[in-house]
Amino acid sequence: MKFEEAIMNIGYTDAYHSGVVQVVILRMTYMSIVNYSYLIVDHINNQAVIVDPAWDMRKVDQALKKTKTILSGILLTHSHPDHVHLARPLSRKYNCPIWMSNEEITYSGFYDQQLKGIDNTPWSVGQIQIEPLLTPGHTPGGMCYLIGNSLFTGDTLFAEGCGLCPDIKGAHSMYDSIEFLKKKIMPETLIFPGHSYGKSPGQIFSQILKNNIYLQFKNKNDFTAYRLRKGQNKLSFFDFQ
Ligand SMILES: [Fe+2]
Numbered sequence: 289m290k291f292e293e294a295i296m297n298i299g300y301t302d303a304y305h306s307g308v309v310q311v312v313i314l315r316m317t318y319m320s321i322v323n324y325s326y327l328i329v330d331h332i333n334n335q336a337v338i339v340d341p342a343w344d345m346r347k348v349d350q351a352l353k354k355t356k357t358i359l360s361g362i363l364l365t366h367s368h369p370d371h372v373h374l375a376r377p378l379s380r381k382y383n384c385p386i387w388m389s390n391e392e393i394t395y396s397g398f399y400d401q402q403l404k405g406i407d408n409t410p411w412s413v414g415q416i417q418i419e420p421l422l423t424p425g426h427t428p429g430g431m432c433y434l435i436g437n438s439l440f441t442g443d444t445l446f447a448e449g450c451g452l453c454p455d456i457k458g459a460h461s462m463y464d465s466i467e468f469l470k471k472k473i474m475p476e477t478l479i480f481p482g483h484s485y486g487k488s489p490g491q492i493f494s495q496i497l498k499n500n501i502y503l504q505f506k507n508k509n510d511f512t513a514y515r516l517r518k519g520q521n522k523l524s525f526f527d528f529q
Pocket of ligand 1: 366368
């Protein structure tokens with residue numbers, strides 16, 4: 289098998305361009321679980337950061353090799369195991385920092401020598417300008433990352449729904465986070481969630497604004513009643529609707 293074909297097999301799809309910054313979509317699987325990790329590539333400085341790496345180190349290594357980049361950091365949207373699974377081993381392997389919100393670190397107790405707590409202060413890795421947006425609800429310290437015209441949403445926002453909330457407080461926070469994103473994010477922004485439930489990653493926000501039921505609620509109580517309705521599997525990290 290040629291390398292190009294192997295890359296296709298690992299989910300290396302057509303990249304989305306934002307100036308000199310590219311997004312490489314990595315579809316990661318473990319048994320029946322599917323997560324999306326994203327390699328964000330700076331082609332000027334030949335470095336990259338990765339969002340929520342999980343399950344398949346080989347795919348990360350191959351994507352770095354294919355893009356001729358060195359891994360310079362790991363962005364975590366939240367602390368659930370299917371999002372942080374490869375953070376520590378990748379940090380060791382490439383000697384790079386792991387970023388997570390201060391709130392999520394406090395909530396989860398996640399620790400690593402290379403872990404750096406962040407607030408909402410933007411920073412840059414070469415050409416990659418990262419704006420962290422605190423969006424609690426699924427977890428108390430959930431973070432989205434706005435990079436160029438792309439928003440990496442973890443389990444806060446999916447194309448087809450939003451993340452499960454553990455209780456009323458969480459659902460209230462999720463409503464506020466969604467309202468915040470509706471005001472903050474430009475309609476042409478591309479949305480890269482941690483999971484897909486039908487639509488491919490990289491949907492345009494204007495479409496999600498129209499089609500995602502969780503973005504249609506006009507008040508917090510109606511949203512909360514729907515988000516916490518009976519019949520959902522709250523034990524699953526991956527049940528979303
Ligand atoms: Fe999660």
